[in-house]
Amino acid sequence: MLKREARLAWGLLLPTLAIVSAVVALPLLAIFWISFKPIGLADLRPPAPVVREALRGSDDKLRLEFRVRNSSQTEPISGVTLSDRLPDGLRVVTADPRCVFDGADFTCDLGDLQGGARDRVELFVTIEGDADAAENAAEESAPIVTGQSNSILTNFEFTLDNFRRIFSGDEFWGVFGVTVFYTVFGTLGALIFGLFAALLLNKEFRGQGILRGLYLFPYVAPVIAVAFAWIILFDPFSGSANALLLQMGITGSAINFFGERPLALIMVTVFEIWRYFPLSFLFILARMQSIDTDIYEAADMDGASPFQKFWYLSLPQLLGILSVLFLLRFIWTFNKFDDIFLLTGGNAGTRTLTVNVYEQAFAISNIGAGAAVAVVVFCCLVVFSVFFFRFVSREEGL
Amino acid sequence: MNLLRHGYVTGPVLGALWLVVLAFTLAVLMSFTTGDPFRPALLISVLAGAVIGGGVAAMRPGPRGAALAAGAALAALSLPGLAPIAAGDGAGAVWRIAGNAVLGAGFGGSIQMILHALPGAGALTRHEFEDAVIRFLTGFGYIFFTAIVAIPFYVMVMTSLKNQSELIQNPLDFSIDLSRGWGLLRSYVELFADFNFGSYLWTSFYVSVLTVLLTLAFSIPGAYAVARLRFRGRAVFSRSILLIYMVPMIVLALPIYIAFSMTGLRNTIFGIVLIYPVTTIPVALYMLQGYFRGLPAEVEEAGLMDGLSRLAVIWKITLPLSLPALASVSLYVFMIAWNEFLLAFMLLDDPSKFTLTRGIASLNSSEIPRQHLMAGAVVATVPIMALFLGLERFMTKGLTAGSVKG
Structure with missing residues (x-):
């Protein structure tokens, strides 16, 4: 009887406990953690690679261009990769040597990106079929970029500053x-x-x-x-x-x-x-x-x-x-x-x-x-x- | 002290103090209603008050007699420079004479009530003396508290009905030009038409209602468990509720801001609805468990005997019995959510999602005239006041039950 009552009590308390600890206990721990970190308002967004894709040039200079930059001016990002799918109607003539193709999918390994650095990946292509449709398709597909960066919020670097x-x-x-x-x-x-x-x-x-x-x-x-x-x-x-x-x-x-x-x-x-x-x-x-x-x-x-x-x-x-x-x-x-x-x-x-x-x-x-x-x-x-x-x-x- | 306790001393001293208080009050009141410069003349008030107070103490007239005599005396005195309420340039003589007559009548009547138990001349007993002082302090207290509470709200409402240039020209002039008709409410119309206050009002309303519902859903089972069920750690638990209740919001607001920024919950109503109940659950838990403890356990036990399960007992017996407490808690939680400012200010940037308090904060800029700011303040204050006055009984109970907080 007593045991059942205790179980019921915890059952009734559980939702409250969960939500209160999520919004009171965790922030309290977080505030202790943050107080030992050299962190400013701008560091809340960890540095990440940003990419823009465009179809440029014409004729034999026609190329699919990916411009990648580091969102942070100071922190490096390591192991940056870019992957996307080649839109229909485009055929690659020459590709950036860092890119590996698997059918229409490709992945490019860009290595490390220093703070504030930019990089560019060019794929020279020819258009087969409707040019406008290919251009639209190229600009619509969203390339995926990944990379590891050192976020001050989660690393183990502490300071008493x-x-x-x-x-x-x-x-x-x-x-x-x-x-x-x-x-x-x-x-x-x-x-x-x-x-x-x-x-x-x-x-x-x-x-x-x-x-x-x-x-x-x-x-x-x-x-x-x-x-x-x-x-x-x-x-x-x-x-x-x-x-x-x-x-x-x-x-x-x-x-x-x-x-x-x-x-x-x-x-x-x-x-x-x-x-x-x-x-x-x-x-x-x-x-x-x-x-x-x-x-x-x-x-x-x-x-x-x-x-x-x-x-x-x-x-x-x-x-x-x-x-x-x-x-x-x-x-x-x-x-x-x-x-x-x-x-x-x-x-x-x-x-x-x-x-x-x-x-x-x-x-x-x-x-x-x-x-x-x-x-x-x-x-x-x-x-x-x-x-x-x-x-x-x-x-x-x- | 002994010297003070004498009919010929107590009467004039209290009379002088009382007339100063009344003259001050009336001068401020007249300035605020007419906009003309009136001010209390301190020295004359002291003298006149002492004379009349002494007279009342010595002659012991009835209340009507005292009021008539003092009113007539001050009205007759109200030549420039001789009356307790003096007028500056441009103030109407009619106002001045009427003001002083009213002051005199009010003063005469009330000083008679303050001093009527004094036995005329001669030494006073401690009892008589203290009774008179207490009556003076009571009168002073009513005036003082009413004034300090009413003036800011009065200024708030009146400012919202005027316009910037009138306000700067004469900050004391709160008289309202009724011939403007509906034009008086222009800043309110503009708030709702141009500043989107209708949407803020609605957001605030449904966020508050959702907060109340969520808070009750979480805190009723929790409070019941802490109040009624036996389990290990109950004492610690019931104490830690109070402890959580004491953690300052600003300490939590910083990590919450960071977490919300990173998860994209910042600038969403969902985030606000998520966070508000958590600030109110500890209060509600604390209030409800106190009430549940006060309910007779026998009724519930009878229900259990008859074969109802615990949950059925809560639903069919405990909750109906605690409806008044639930009303108090709901009102109090609603008030907290409605008035909440800090989190809304930190977490909402998008004007389409503002709550009312956040909306008012956005009106605080030098480009927006202040009658709009005050109209916004009135819009936020009126609903909560109406709720409060309509359900004062529950509200007062709710406040005393759980709210040393604020």
């Missing part, structure tokens, strides 16, 4: 500091504002449902929509925020909110708080509503003041959910990418580790370095989650 590169200089520690600032203040801010909002809505009144729905908007709306709305709102030239501040006399000249250090970092952190306070608010509110009201009545009898009740009764009860939220939000804020990417693109001192992955891999086209940063991010995550499980399994039994 990527790590050396990202850890060298002050840049890494700058990025790391920005990440820590963003994560710590983003998380704490979202928690504090969430707690405040939850306290506001933890009572029955008309319109409570509407307000609760409204306060969840920032989290539910697509990040791209709200990020662009913020950019437009805080635009230095035509943003409403600047116009308001100018008109109220708070500032003398327009402020470039997302373009100045250290204001940009503060702004992206504020955005993070704005976008995620609804989430903490929702969790804290759910926990608050499950607190037994008896203790508050007892406290009222004893003459406790409202602040005392909050400090000595509510807060200890909320401590569990607050710490779980803190840890989870800390991890996910650390992992956050799209918000900063959309708001500043990592400029003006807002480049966090995750944005740096993208920057290195796609902006500088150095996939290896990007992967190395990703490995660093992943290692931080492992440390956090060890901490998380040791702490949280005691707290909330997740």
Whole structure:
């Protein structure tokens, strides 16, 4: 019975396991592999021979010409061969000595092709029958070229250059500091504002449902929509925020909110708080509503003041959910990418580790370095989650 | 602290703070609706608020009396340079006087509610003092949160209805010229006619629906196995779900980009439909297993006793019982897929295959006027908001069940 149950369990889990390991585990392994490779964006396509076929010349100069070139400018391709079928209506007069015929099929052994090198195979032919048809047939048939090249992605050549590169200089520690600032203040801010909002809505009144729905908007709306709305709102030239501040006399000249250090970092952190306070608010509110009201009545009898009740009764009860939220939000804020990417693109001192992955891999086209940063991010995550499980399994039994 | 807890101190201090808050709010509100320059006068607000607050604390009028008196007082004061809401050049005097009268009435009524429990003059008990402060903070909180949430969305909608030159001329003017009629919606019409947004909308919709279906198909059996069946490695398994849920997408996106580039899956909807469910399956697994655990096992055992197989029990008993949870999970997964940006941005280059979020990203260029960008943002936001408001109960449940993530 038990055995059958276990078998059924694995049966039910198998599809999920398969797909998750294919898309999570394999990429994780891949990222470790790539981080030790000297690889750029351009190396993603391994060097391959490229061929063009044409019927050229006329009369006794009439020839079927194959032009072969190496797609890579630097990497050699070895053992290049070209094979095709001679179209009907053509007869070979003299052939390239490297080609061997087997009826209408032929194979030419071209040897090695250096980086950026070109080669040409000529078969002098005569046309028997309709010239146009033969020409079309010649150009339609697709010749097959093969060759072995050394792909950086799959060979066993490793390097530590990527790590050396990202850890060298002050840049890494700058990025790391920005990440820590963003994560710590983003998380704490979202928690504090969430707690405040939850306290506001933890009572029955008309319109409570509407307000609760409204306060969840920032989290539910697509990040791209709200990020662009913020950019437009805080635009230095035509943003409403600047116009308001100018008109109220708070500032003398327009402020470039997302373009100045250290204001940009503060702004992206504020955005993070704005976008995620609804989430903490929702969790804290759910926990608050499950607190037994008896203790508050007892406290009222004893003459406790409202602040005392909050400090000595509510807060200890909320401590569990607050710490779980803190840890989870800390991890996910650390992992956050799209918000900063959309708001500043990592400029003006807002480049966090995750944005740096993208920057290195796609902006500088150095996939290896990007992967190395990703490995660093992943290692931080492992440390956090060890901490998380040791702490949280005691707290909330997740 | 003890000095603060005195009727003649608490009243004026809270009054001053409250009037500053209200004056600020109303000035911003009036600027945003009329486009005329209004600003709060800080010093006058503090003084007037303190005087009225002190008066209310000392004389203890009824709510109507306080509102009338304060409204009349501020309206009478609203000469240039004397009122809490000051107007810049070109702002209408009618607006200014009306604004100040409304401010005064609102302020009088609300400060009376904040202070009404104070026993007039003399020292206050801790209880009375803190109650007043909490009422002040509550009022402030409602205004603050509503403002910070509403303003960006308001700006988004209003920008989409205007045109570039109007926006640059006066960034504060969100008033809408209703005489333009349908012309107001010009940027929306252009989005759908020239920028192919109809097709993006459709792509986003069916990709999201497919994601929901695939996610459920994979996660229901998995969640059931983890929640109900006994097998070795169950504990490890249930924990590793959460762990996977924590892996940052950008770490995975890089190898996925490489793999998709090499296999030709990049730039295909098939690739997107392949990858989206994988990002949502861990969430769904986590949410569903929690719900399955909460279902009474006895019902299922009764089914087993009656000779149903395990799979039949799942199909005929467990699933019908968990319909609300399935609704929550579906909604939440739909929201994730609909809002997803990073993968769509990295994997799709061909404009004919864009999802809505990718389409909006392509509008972000200096050649395309910003009302189009904002109209695109509205188009992406409205469906998910409508869904959210219509099914708020499920949505909220879904959010609390599985989503510390975002």
